[in-house]
Amino acid sequence: LPTMFYVDLPDQLALDVLRCKTNAEVRQIGIEWAIKQGKELIAAGVPAIHFYSMGKSDNFLNVAKALF
Incomplete structure (x- = not known):
């Protein structure tokens, strides 16, 4: 994505x-x-988190299991 669109990624x-x-x-x-980002957002009290899976639902499943 960074090569197609301007995306500001953390250096690390x-x-x-x-x-x-x-x-x-x-x-x-x-x-x-x-x-990590999801845990930080939940700890900060955000009311909802939206993920774009980009057709990779197995990736999101791993994230959801860790967060919820």
Whole structure:
């Protein structure tokens, strides 16, 4: 996405992804970051969280299991 659209990614996330050697590793980094951000949002009291799964429902399932 960052190459197609302007997306402001956290520097640490970009570094973590660049270190990955496989798509599976990239996917795991994304799941871990989504879980971390979701936990921070819930702790901050946000009323709802919306995720775009981009057709990868198994990724979201892992995130949802960790958050709910």
